[in-house]
Amino acid sequence: METKTILIISAVAIIFLLESVFPHYRGRATRVRHGAPHIITAILNSLLTKFALVLLTLWAINWAESRSFGLLHVLSLPPIAETVIVYVLFDIWMYFWHMANHRFSFFWLFHRAHHSDTEMDTTTALRFHPGELVLSTLFRLPVVILLGMSFAQLVFFEVMLNLSTLFHHSNLAVPEKFDRALRTVIVTPNMHRVHHSIEMNETNSNFTSLLSVWDRIFGTFRTRKDTHTITLGLPEFRELKYQRLWGFLITPIK
Ligand SMILES: [Zn+2]
Numbered sequence: 001m002e003t004k005t006i007l008i009i010s011a012v013a014i015i016f017l018l019e020s021v022f023p024h025y026r027g028r029a030t031r032v033r034h035g036a037p038h039i040i041t042a043i044l045n046s047l048l049t050k051f052a053l054v055l056l057t058l059w060a061i062n063w064a065e066s067r068s069f070g071l072l073h074v075l076s077l078p079p080i081a082e083t084v085i086v087y088v089l090f091d092i093w094m095y096f097w098h099m100a101n102h103r104f105s106f107f108w109l110f111h112r113a114h115h116s117d118t119e120m121d122t123t124t125a126l127r128f129h130p131g132e133l134v135l136s137t138l139f140r141l142p143v144v145i146l147l148g149m150s151f152a153q154l155v156f157f158e159v160m161l162n163l164s165t166l167f168h169h170s171n172l173a174v175p176e177k178f179d180r181a182l183r184t185v186i187v188t189p190n191m192h193r194v195h196h197s198i199e200m201n202e203t204n205s206n207f208t209s210l211l212s213v214w215d216r217i218f219g220t221f222r223t224r225k226d227t228h229t230i231t232l233g234l235p236e237f238r239e240l241k242y243q244r245l246w247g248f249l250i251t252p253i254k
Protein backbone atom coordinates (compact mmCIF):
# COMPACT_ATOMS: atom_id res chain seq x y z
CA MET A 1 0.00 0.00 0.00
CA GLU A 2 1.19 3.53 -0.80
CA THR A 3 2.47 5.73 2.05
CA LYS A 4 -0.21 8.33 1.18
CA THR A 5 -3.02 5.76 1.57
CA ILE A 6 -1.63 4.46 4.88
CA LEU A 7 -1.38 8.03 6.19
CA ILE A 8 -4.98 8.88 5.22
CA ILE A 9 -6.41 5.62 6.65
CA SER A 10 -4.50 6.18 9.92
CA ALA A 11 -5.73 9.79 10.14
CA VAL A 12 -9.36 8.71 9.57
CA ALA A 13 -9.06 6.00 12.26
CA ILE A 14 -7.41 8.31 14.83
CA ILE A 15 -9.81 11.24 14.30
CA PHE A 16 -12.83 8.87 14.24
CA LEU A 17 -11.82 7.50 17.66
CA LEU A 18 -11.04 10.94 19.09
CA GLU A 19 -14.38 12.41 17.98
CA SER A 20 -16.14 9.44 19.61
CA VAL A 21 -14.54 10.39 22.93
CA PHE A 22 -14.69 14.21 22.52
CA PRO A 23 -17.70 14.93 20.28
CA HIS A 24 -18.85 18.46 19.41
CA TYR A 25 -22.38 17.34 18.48
CA ARG A 26 -23.53 14.68 20.94
CA GLY A 27 -25.97 11.81 20.65
CA ARG A 28 -24.73 10.22 17.44
CA ALA A 29 -25.67 6.57 17.87
CA THR A 30 -25.07 5.15 14.39
CA ARG A 31 -21.60 6.38 13.51
CA VAL A 32 -20.49 3.21 11.69
CA ARG A 33 -23.68 3.19 9.59
CA HIS A 34 -23.15 6.89 8.84
CA GLY A 35 -19.50 6.43 7.85
CA ALA A 36 -19.81 3.21 5.81
CA PRO A 37 -21.16 4.84 2.57
CA HIS A 38 -18.37 7.42 2.82
CA ILE A 39 -15.68 4.72 3.12
CA ILE A 40 -17.16 2.86 0.11
CA THR A 41 -17.23 6.16 -1.83
CA ALA A 42 -13.56 6.74 -0.95
CA ILE A 43 -12.70 3.27 -2.30
CA LEU A 44 -14.68 3.94 -5.52
CA ASN A 45 -12.99 7.33 -5.91
CA SER A 46 -9.51 5.91 -5.32
CA LEU A 47 -10.12 3.28 -8.04
CA LEU A 48 -11.33 5.99 -10.41
CA THR A 49 -8.20 8.01 -9.60
CA LYS A 50 -5.79 5.09 -9.89
CA PHE A 51 -7.08 3.77 -13.20
CA ALA A 52 -8.04 6.95 -15.03
CA LEU A 53 -7.55 10.35 -13.41
CA VAL A 54 -3.95 9.90 -12.30
CA LEU A 55 -2.95 8.83 -15.84
CA LEU A 56 -4.51 11.99 -17.25
CA THR A 57 -2.73 14.14 -14.66
CA LEU A 58 0.62 12.42 -15.33
CA TRP A 59 0.17 12.98 -19.06
CA ALA A 60 -0.48 16.72 -18.50
CA ILE A 61 2.51 17.09 -16.15
CA ASN A 62 4.84 15.22 -18.54
CA TRP A 63 3.61 17.39 -21.42
CA ALA A 64 4.45 20.57 -19.47
CA GLU A 65 7.79 19.23 -18.18
CA SER A 66 9.01 18.10 -21.61
CA ARG A 67 8.41 21.66 -22.90
CA SER A 68 9.64 23.39 -19.70
CA PHE A 69 6.20 25.01 -19.66
CA GLY A 70 4.75 26.75 -16.60
CA LEU A 71 5.58 29.33 -13.95
CA LEU A 72 8.03 27.21 -11.95
CA HIS A 73 10.13 26.44 -15.05
CA VAL A 74 10.30 30.15 -15.92
CA LEU A 75 11.19 31.30 -12.38
CA SER A 76 13.65 28.47 -11.52
CA LEU A 77 13.75 29.29 -7.78
CA PRO A 78 15.24 27.28 -4.88
CA PRO A 79 13.02 24.25 -4.04
CA ILE A 80 11.64 25.76 -0.79
CA ALA A 81 10.53 29.00 -2.48
CA GLU A 82 9.09 26.98 -5.36
CA THR A 83 7.05 24.83 -2.98
CA VAL A 84 5.69 27.81 -1.03
CA ILE A 85 4.69 29.73 -4.18
CA VAL A 86 3.07 26.77 -5.87
CA TYR A 87 1.08 25.77 -2.75
CA VAL A 88 -0.17 29.29 -2.10
CA LEU A 89 -1.29 29.68 -5.74
CA PHE A 90 -2.85 26.22 -5.85
CA ASP A 91 -4.71 26.92 -2.61
CA ILE A 92 -6.17 30.09 -4.19
CA TRP A 93 -7.28 27.94 -7.13
CA MET A 94 -8.97 25.50 -4.73
CA TYR A 95 -10.80 28.43 -3.09
CA PHE A 96 -12.24 29.64 -6.42
CA TRP A 97 -12.99 26.11 -7.60
CA HIS A 98 -14.97 25.47 -4.43
CA MET A 99 -16.82 28.77 -4.87
CA ALA A 100 -17.61 27.81 -8.50
CA ASN A 101 -19.11 24.55 -7.20
CA HIS A 102 -21.61 26.66 -5.27
CA ARG A 103 -22.24 29.34 -7.91
CA PHE A 104 -22.73 27.24 -11.07
CA SER A 105 -25.75 24.98 -10.98
CA PHE A 106 -24.15 22.16 -13.00
CA PHE A 107 -21.22 21.88 -10.56
CA TRP A 108 -23.59 22.22 -7.60
CA LEU A 109 -25.54 19.11 -8.73
CA PHE A 110 -22.48 17.05 -7.78
CA HIS A 111 -21.11 19.16 -4.91
CA ARG A 112 -24.47 19.12 -3.09
CA ALA A 113 -23.93 15.37 -2.52
CA HIS A 114 -21.13 16.44 -0.16
CA HIS A 115 -23.40 18.99 1.57
CA SER A 116 -26.39 16.67 2.00
CA ASP A 117 -24.76 14.99 5.02
CA THR A 118 -26.87 15.76 8.07
CA GLU A 119 -24.33 14.45 10.61
CA MET A 120 -20.91 15.75 9.66
CA ASP A 121 -17.84 13.95 10.99
CA THR A 122 -14.35 13.13 9.72
CA THR A 123 -15.75 10.57 7.22
CA THR A 124 -17.66 13.44 5.52
CA ALA A 125 -14.23 14.43 4.18
CA LEU A 126 -14.49 11.27 2.03
CA ARG A 127 -18.03 12.07 0.87
CA PHE A 128 -17.31 13.54 -2.56
CA HIS A 129 -19.35 12.40 -5.55
CA PRO A 130 -17.26 10.64 -8.27
CA GLY A 131 -18.70 13.18 -10.73
CA GLU A 132 -17.23 16.03 -8.68
CA LEU A 133 -13.89 14.23 -8.57
CA VAL A 134 -13.83 13.93 -12.38
CA LEU A 135 -14.78 17.60 -12.84
CA SER A 136 -12.24 18.87 -10.30
CA THR A 137 -9.46 16.77 -11.87
CA LEU A 138 -10.29 18.02 -15.40
CA PHE A 139 -10.56 21.67 -14.39
CA ARG A 140 -7.34 21.67 -12.39
CA LEU A 141 -5.26 20.24 -15.29
CA PRO A 142 -4.70 23.68 -16.93
CA VAL A 143 -3.77 25.08 -13.49
CA VAL A 144 -1.21 22.32 -12.88
CA ILE A 145 0.26 22.95 -16.37
CA LEU A 146 0.34 26.75 -15.99
CA LEU A 147 2.04 26.47 -12.60
CA GLY A 148 4.49 23.87 -13.93
CA MET A 149 3.87 21.64 -10.89
CA SER A 150 5.70 18.35 -10.58
CA PHE A 151 3.78 15.16 -9.77
CA ALA A 152 5.54 14.95 -6.37
CA GLN A 153 4.45 18.52 -5.51
CA LEU A 154 0.86 17.72 -6.46
CA VAL A 155 0.81 14.51 -4.40
CA PHE A 156 2.28 16.34 -1.39
CA PHE A 157 -0.33 19.11 -1.72
CA GLU A 158 -3.07 16.45 -1.87
CA VAL A 159 -1.79 14.79 1.32
CA MET A 160 -1.85 18.14 3.16
CA LEU A 161 -5.29 18.88 1.72
CA ASN A 162 -6.63 15.46 2.77
CA LEU A 163 -5.32 15.84 6.33
CA SER A 164 -6.75 19.36 6.56
CA THR A 165 -10.11 18.16 5.16
CA LEU A 166 -10.30 15.23 7.61
CA PHE A 167 -9.62 17.62 10.49
CA HIS A 168 -12.03 20.43 9.55
CA HIS A 169 -14.91 18.03 8.81
CA SER A 170 -14.42 16.24 12.12
CA ASN A 171 -16.90 16.26 14.98
CA LEU A 172 -14.07 16.99 17.41
CA ALA A 173 -14.95 19.30 20.28
CA VAL A 174 -12.14 21.78 19.68
CA PRO A 175 -12.31 24.49 22.39
CA GLU A 176 -13.52 27.75 20.79
CA LYS A 177 -10.46 29.69 22.03
CA PHE A 178 -8.14 27.20 20.35
CA ASP A 179 -10.31 27.05 17.21
CA ARG A 180 -10.25 30.86 16.95
CA ALA A 181 -6.46 30.99 17.23
CA LEU A 182 -6.05 28.20 14.71
CA ARG A 183 -8.44 29.73 12.16
CA THR A 184 -6.29 32.82 11.87
CA VAL A 185 -4.13 30.51 9.73
CA ILE A 186 -6.01 27.37 8.65
CA VAL A 187 -9.61 26.12 8.23
CA THR A 188 -10.98 24.74 11.49
CA PRO A 189 -13.99 22.54 12.36
CA ASN A 190 -16.03 25.53 13.66
CA MET A 191 -15.31 27.43 10.45
CA HIS A 192 -16.30 24.55 8.17
CA ARG A 193 -19.43 23.69 10.23
CA VAL A 194 -20.77 27.10 9.19
CA HIS A 195 -20.14 26.10 5.54
CA HIS A 196 -22.26 22.94 6.05
CA SER A 197 -25.16 24.87 7.61
CA ILE A 198 -28.66 24.45 6.15
CA GLU A 199 -28.90 28.27 5.91
CA MET A 200 -27.89 29.25 2.37
CA ASN A 201 -26.08 32.46 3.35
CA GLU A 202 -23.87 30.36 5.64
CA THR A 203 -23.39 27.56 3.06
CA ASN A 204 -22.09 30.22 0.66
CA SER A 205 -19.22 31.19 2.96
CA ASN A 206 -15.91 29.74 4.18
CA PHE A 207 -14.87 28.17 0.85
CA THR A 208 -11.18 27.78 1.55
CA SER A 209 -9.52 24.35 1.89
CA LEU A 210 -6.22 25.00 3.66
CA LEU A 211 -5.42 28.63 4.49
CA SER A 212 -8.23 30.72 6.00
CA VAL A 213 -6.78 33.94 4.59
CA TRP A 214 -8.61 33.63 1.22
CA ASP A 215 -12.04 33.85 2.82
CA ARG A 216 -10.92 36.92 4.75
CA ILE A 217 -9.43 38.62 1.66
CA PHE A 218 -12.38 37.86 -0.63
CA GLY A 219 -15.05 38.67 1.98
CA THR A 220 -16.55 35.20 2.45
CA PHE A 221 -15.28 34.57 5.98
CA ARG A 222 -18.13 33.86 8.40
CA THR A 223 -18.41 32.63 11.97
CA ARG A 224 -21.31 31.62 14.20
CA LYS A 225 -21.34 32.40 17.93
CA ASP A 226 -22.53 28.91 18.86
CA THR A 227 -21.95 26.26 16.21
CA HIS A 228 -23.97 23.77 18.32
CA THR A 229 -27.14 25.46 17.04
CA ILE A 230 -26.30 24.84 13.37
CA THR A 231 -28.58 22.45 11.46
CA LEU A 232 -26.28 20.57 9.08
CA GLY A 233 -27.22 19.46 5.55
CA LEU A 234 -29.54 20.66 2.81
CA PRO A 235 -33.31 21.29 3.08
CA GLU A 236 -34.18 19.12 0.03
CA PHE A 237 -32.18 16.06 1.17
CA ARG A 238 -33.41 15.43 4.72
CA GLU A 239 -34.68 11.89 4.07
CA LEU A 240 -32.59 9.02 5.42
CA LYS A 241 -32.22 7.46 1.95
CA TYR A 242 -29.86 10.31 0.93
CA GLN A 243 -27.52 9.25 3.74
CA ARG A 244 -27.21 5.76 2.25
CA LEU A 245 -24.81 4.92 -0.58
CA TRP A 246 -27.39 4.72 -3.38
CA GLY A 247 -29.21 7.87 -2.30
CA PHE A 248 -25.88 9.71 -2.18
CA LEU A 249 -24.85 8.48 -5.64
CA ILE A 250 -28.13 9.54 -7.27
CA THR A 251 -28.18 12.96 -5.58
CA PRO A 252 -27.02 14.78 -8.78
CA ILE A 253 -30.10 13.59 -10.74
CA LYS A 254 -32.65 14.21 -7.97
ZN1 LIG B 1 -19.07 23.42 -0.38
Ligand SMILES: [Zn+2]
Binds near residue numbers: 114192196
Ligand atom coordinates in the same frame (compact mmCIF):
# COMPACT_ATOMS: atom_id res chain seq x y z
ZN1 LIG C 1 -17.18 20.12 3.49
